[in-house]
Amino acid sequence: VAAAAVILVMLCLLLASRMGSEFIPRLDEGDFALHALRIPGTSLTQAVEMQRTLEAKLGQIPEVKEIFTKLGTAEIATDPMPPSVADCFIMIKPRKDWPNPDMPKSELADKVMAAAKSVPGNNYELLQPIEMRFNELIAGVRSDVAVKVFGDQMEVMEETAGQIEDVLKQVPGAVDVKLEQTTGLPVLTIAINRPMLARYGLNIADVQEVIEIAIGGKEAGQIFEGDRRFAILVRLPEKLRTDLEALKRLPIPLPQKADNDAKLTRIAYQPKSSVATAGTIPLGELAEFTLAPGPNQISRENAKRRVVVTANVRGRDIASFVGEAQKRIAEEVTVQPGYWISWGGQFENLISASQRLKIVVPVALLLILILLFSAFGSVKDALLIFTGVPMALTGGIIALWLRDIPLSISAAVGFIALSGVAVLNGVVMISFIRKLIEDGMGLDAAILSGSLTRLRPVLMTALVASLGFVPMALATGPGAEVQRPLATVVIGGILSSTLLTLLVLPALYRMFNRVVASKKEVTV
Known part of the structure; x- marks a missing residue:
């Protein structure tokens, strides 16, 4: 019996x-929470129009009740986002109002994504609203899994992250795989021609000031x-600020020689003229204008640049x-020297929690063993009762496996x-067997009588504890997903512990006490 129990624990x-x-x-x-990302630099007006089109399309799904969206940055910037990023919250009708109430939630998610x-x-x-916020607050990303690439050169990091993105898309279970948008924002670069400035006797600071x-x-x-004050800001109208040809016509005052001192003339902007007025020169003659995609954002973690590839599972x-x-x-994927990869998201939380459990679980088991020793005053009896713990683990693991619930x-x-x-069942049985032996009953008779006498209390203890967790194990309401693994483990563990306690513990007690008795006889 003991050998079979050991084999069961190992399996x-x-x-x-x-x-x-x-x-x-x-x-x-x-x-649902739908995170929509558009091309960096998308104007607010264009983003609103695109979002309305998206909401109209999602509103055609019969299971959807209503939709609302958060776009851009609020006045209290606790969650700053550019206009090109939107959080769309999709409220779902109760299941009884669905055309097919038995449709799985995953199938509805596929329908929304399609x-x-x-x-x-x-x-x-x-994602889901609360899940998205918790992922972002705890791990810094909104997805289940994040692969972070660290380094110095953005081009190298983006290339490495692109390779990782291609690999993650091929892993079964990966959905919503995407690379963090780090480029694509139109950037105007004005490269000043220094030899030309020297030819006209201009100072680069004067050109930059204009x-x-x-x-x-x-x-x-x-x-x-x-009692309120506001700054008066002087600049060109938006229509001219976004017109490259207009910017090229900006007049730059030339230095005027007077008493060997260089003085700048007062000038006025000529919007229609492509030729500089007297004493000025157009900016386009002194600088080269380039409008090209540039960095959208540069994220850092621990003072190092990073690019993130995210995925949901x-x-x-x-x-x-x-x-x-x-x-x-x-x-x-080949990671160049000086660059490295780290993993984040819920997986990071799993590793952190596992490290804590490696400390908490041994401490809890040690406390249980100390309490057993203080109750019985015998290391042997404490260890015998403690064997109920691995016996209980077998039932919990089998119960999770049967219900297809991961750890x-x-x-x-x-x-x-x-x-x-x-250990409660073992305490009940061992304490009663010890009492019978102290009253003068033989070892085998005490074990048999104690096992039969305490059969009903042991079964009642197990049934009460197990039946109390049945509603949690079968619950389907909000939060049931968290309760279900806990209740499944406790129910399966108590049932296996009770069964093995009734069969294995008496055999172990007889084995160890017979060995002790034989040693005493040899000593005598």
């Missing part, structure tokens, strides 16, 4: 090593309204997905709670 540990794992089970919030992708000019990422005033603006004074657990992705990236922090909490509950 269950092997099964646990092959089961998937995740940080916490994905909650079904009922609604409708969104039919609207061109956007990249999408489908450009600064025309495009960026410069404070020329203040206006007061009661559906249809499999995060740990196995990341394990396969890490293997493929190591084989297919998670919720399940780990269930195992910790189970460790305390599992």
Whole structure:
């Protein structure tokens, strides 16, 4: 019996090593959050029109109740975003109002993504509202998994990140794989011709000041309204600031020699003239204008530049997905010296929580063993009762496997709670057997009588504890996804612990006490 129990424990540990794992089970919030990304530099007017088109398309889905969108940065900039990025919140009707109430949530998510992708000019990422915010607050990214590329040169980082993106798209379970948009923002570069400035005797600072005033603006004074003051900013109208030909016609004053001092003449802007007035020269003669895509954003983490590749995981657990992705990236992606990769998202939380559990679980088991020793005053009896813990783990692992639930922090909490509950049956049985032996009953008779007498209390203890967790194990309401692994572990563990306690613990107690008795006889 003892050998069979040991074999069962070993097989269950092997099964646990092959089961998937995740940080916490994905909650079904009922609604969707669609993260829409457009070309950097998209104007607010254009972004609003594109968003209205997207909302009209999504509104045609019969399961959708209403849609609202957050675009750009609010007055209180706690979540700054450019106009090219929008958070679209899709409220879903109750299931009873769906055309097909039995349709899985994943199928509805595919339907929403298909409708969104039919609207061109956007990249999408489908999440849930609370999940998106928690991912962003905890891990700094909105997706389940993030691969961060660190280095110095943006071009090298983007090339490496592009290779990683191609690899992640091939990993089963990966959806919404996208590379962080770091380029594409139109940038105007005005390269001043220094030899030409020297020819005309101009100072580069004077030319830059004209450009600064025309495009960026410069404070020329203040206006007061009661006790409030506002700066007066002087610059060209927006129509001229966005017109390259108009900017090329900006007059730059030439230095005038008078008493050997260089003085600048007062000039006025001539919007229709392509020829400079007397004493001025057009800016286009002194500088080269280039409008080309430039950096959209430069993100940093720990003072190092980074580019992020994000992905969501559906249809499999995060740990196995990341394990396969890490293997493929190591084989297919070449990372240059001076650049490195790190993993983030929920996987980062899973690793952090696992490190904490490696400390918490041994401490909890040690406390249980200390309490058992203080109760019985015997290391042997404490260890015998403590065997109920691995026996309980077998039931919890088998229960998770049968329900196709991966290991998670919720399940780990269930195992910790189970460790305390599992020893109760052993305490009841061993304490009664010891009492019978102290009353003068023989070892075998005490074990048999104690097992039969305590059968009903042990079964009642197990049934009460197990039945109390059944509603949690079968719950389908909000938050049930987190409760289900915990309850499944406790129910399965208590049942296996009770069964093995009734069969294995008496055999172990007889084995160890017979060895002790034989040693005493030899000594005598």
